[in-house]
């Protein structure tokens with residue numbers, strides 16, 4: 001933040017403006033007078049780059065519900081001011097979802113104001129960087145694994161497929177699952193990243209471009225569990241190749257939103273398809289964050305996530321939309 005004499009300090013921000021369609025983003029500055037509603041001002045330390053952020057910034061989907069909108073669906077930082085008794089200056093916090101970067105300003109600004117009800121105290125065992133490196137992606141991975149476990153997936157159930165493997169959510173999921181002792185098969189369109197995926201703990205790496213997906217309603221049974229970032233035809237193939245009583249966590253649409261498949265895997269093999277959505281009440285979110293700080297804590301966050309300067313966000317969005325990114329990018333506001 002820089003101060004112009006006699007005026008409100010200038011805050012670097014990436015905001016999305018109305019363009020008559022879904023919006024258009026740009027790097028710019030804003031002032032405190034433009035803060036969104038809330039009772040806690042946070043100095044943002046880190047904010048991650050997610051697929052949804054790229055869609056919003058590039059106006060590829062109807063996500064922004066107000067203009068101008070500070071993009072960035074998650075953040076971690078330090079409380080600067082608070083009129084809520086639960087938070088005081090210096091407290092370390094994180095937040096995501098709750099309409100962040102949808103109908104409330106998000107994390108791509110050096111400072112922001114947020115309702116105290118949306119803030120999660122940084123769990124012990126995580127740094128501010130860890131919290132953003134995990135961010136919505138880590139939370140989604142943790143939630144998906146929590147749901148798979150609640151639905152009976154155990155280490156000895158069989159192999160677990162992670163699709164869209166080099167993506168943010170998937171990379172973290174591979175790391176967590178391998179830490180928990182699962183046999184993880186990573187399915188990727190980037191076979192050149194096989195070394196990265198095995199370093200995270202994948203037991204085997206499958207090259208999407210070299211695979212035959214078949215069309216039969218029931219294919220050879222391969223997976224006890226699956227986490228899918230991609231959707232579309234890939235998700236239909238996953239359903240066809242699940243073992244008896246297999247469980248799928250579907251959270252992404254990086255490859256398409258259509259889902260055309262047979263019901264036979266569900267009615268003849270008892271396959272369960274679980275929807276995963278991170279927009280949960282605060283207490284559920286806190287419980288998943290507690291697991292991410294303890295038994296689900298990834299071992300390779302420094303390998304998965306790299307810091308980028310705020311000014312490089314536009315390039316980051318393009319890279320993400322073109323599936324050129326391996327792992328996660330985290331805006332570090334201290335980088336110039």
Ligand SMILES: NC(=O)c1ccc[n+]([C@@H]2O[C@H](COP(=O)([O-])OP(=O)(O)OC[C@H]3O[C@@H](n4cnc5c(N)ncnc54)[C@H](OP(=O)(O)O)[C@@H]3O)[C@@H](O)[C@H]2O)c1
Nearest residue numbers: 051164165166167168169188189252253254276277278323
């Ligand atoms: N349900 C929820 O609450 C929730 C929360 C967070 C994220 N999501 C969704 O989950 C998905 C993954 O998020 P993310 O942040 O991990 O995204 P990401 O980092 O961009 O990863 C997506 C990955 O999907 C794979 N992919 C396959 N086909 C693709 C295509 N046509 N275009 C782009 N990527 C393709 C790529 O991995 P490979 O090359 O290795 O295959 C890519 O790296 C997104 O759809 C996101 O919107 C949902």
